[in-house]
Amino acid sequence: MKKLIIIFLLFQSYFLCNAADLDKLNNLFENANKLYNEGKYLEANYLYKDIASSNFISKDLYYNLASSYAAIGSNGYAVLYYEKALNISPFDKEIKVMINSLTGNNNNDSNMIIMMYAFLILFLVFFTLLILIFIKRKKINKFLLILSILLLIPSIILNNALNSDYVVTVDDANLYSGSSTRSDIISQIVEGQKLRVLEEYTNWYYVKGNSKGWISKSFAQKI
Numbered sequence: 001m002k003k004l005i006i007i008f009l010l011f012q013s014y015f016l017c018n019a020a021d022l023d024k025l026n027n028l029f030e031n032a033n034k035l036y037n038e039g040k041y042l043e044a045n046y047l048y049k050d051i052a053s054s055n056f057i058s059k060d061l062y063y064n065l066a067s068s069y070a071a072i073g074s075n076g077y078a079v080l081y082y083e084k085a086l087n088i089s090p091f092d093k094e095i096k097v098m099i100n101s102l103t104g105n106n107n108n109d110s111n112m113i114i115m116m117y118a119f120l121i122l123f124l125v126f127f128t129l130l131i132l133i134f135i136k137r138k139k140i141n142k143f144l145l146i147l148s149i150l151l152l153i154p155s156i157i158l159n160n161a162l163n164s165d166y167v168v169t170v171d172d173a174n175l176y177s178g179s180s181t182r183s184d185i186i187s188q189i190v191e192g193q194k195l196r197v198l199e200e201y202t203n204w205y206y207v208k209g210n211s212k213g214w215i216s217k218s219f220a221q222k223i
Contacts, residue, residue: 021054042072087223126147166220168192195209
């Protein structure tokens, strides 16, 4: 009986601590929102970053943090956190508008997200049918099996492509032909541009954007 009481008290303490932490984060979030509405964008940005550093995941937090970055002129980090918010809510038109206003890009990535979910939903539908038929007839329907695999493959490919996205967070970052500042500069990448990381080497990423090349890891952040 004593062991049960101890376990109960431990669980109770755990949930009370979590509730207290959540209340603290909510208070910080409200204070940050108040500062932002008063035009104190830098102060609001500090508070939003404090909340984000606690590994608290929220579309509203990422959106507001992105807006505070945009307000202080840090467009790279603004795009980064708008993209994080879009990953949570991929059909949010307001977030897409904000990203496009900063980058001037189209909705290719948003379309990729929609396609990925469409393939995944179709896969789940046909795979469920496959399981139900197998339970009922004790026989695998080859057509449904092949169709399920064909639907799963593009959803995995699209997911991997989306999850490999990085955002350039500094203005006019150099893209080099090799993993060294002594290499030739291929081009300069504007702040907020998205890249696909193809390879990593020490402090460098080999990336694909408008062209392929090497960029310092300190200049790009993963979405």
